[in-house]
Amino acid sequence: MTEVNLLFEPGKQMVVITHIFDAPRELVWKIYTDPELFPRWWGPEIFKTTIDKMEVKSGGSWRVVQHDPEGNEFAFHGVYHEVKALERVIDTMEWEGMPGHVLLETVTFEDLDGKTKVTNISVFQSVEDRDGMVQTGMEVGVKESNKRFVKLLKELQ
């Protein structure tokens, strides 16, 4: 079984997402950080995801583009503050449709008796930004990404 949980408390400017994957941390880390695998789980399945840049290392930059079936593009980019293999990724993220609105994401990976717990804390520049993101249907998106991630896990296990 795989669990995903989203927490967004009223009046706060963060979202906390936890996943528990029934797989070893090495594999979870690989799927999370490999530019070849990333497009296969990040975002909704009906979007095609392409990697413009994904330098997974401290000080690196990234840019990912989602293409919907109508040909619209949704681009996101940011920088990696820290990448510590198997343990932690801290990065920034901006949707290019709203320039200047940026979030700080802290993702930690923990062993849990053979399973892996992934905790993702996203903090926003304001409560309004956080609420805006939640209202775009973030929960549905996160759950769909989680489902695709698990599918990929099983395929690679």
Place this chain on the structure above:
Amino acid sequence: MTEVNLLFEPGKQMVVITHIFDAPRELVWKIYTDPELFPRWWGPEIFKTTIDKMEVKSGGSWRVVQHDPEGNEFAFHGVYHEVKALERVIDTMEWEGMPGHVLLETVTFEDLDGKTKVTNISVFQSVEDRDGMVQTGMEVGVKESNKRFVKLLKELQ
């Protein structure tokens, strides 16, 4: 006259600092982003500040070290998510004494009839992190940096 104002509301995970400088935006921007000038105003006057790296551009990295009179070193580093000349800097910052604790800083520069308003919004990964930073004497530090900044402004005007 120069004004500096700090706002940290209880229970929030951010600090908002505003400065109004009686100087044109070009000069304020230059002092803020020039690696030669930065050590002359950032932090307490009794510390010597050295720049290890300061790549002021989108995707760049920075690392600054403060040396106290006893020879202790306090190092800070981060990445620039965005540098938009004369308008905005968005970057991350981590004090190396507390690894993994990172803040996202958004600094905007606005013309105000010949004066310049600088707004600095720092968001933290938690309320506890924010409160910890405030309790280290952040207010005194910010006010001292502001004073040094103004002194430098006058010298260069």
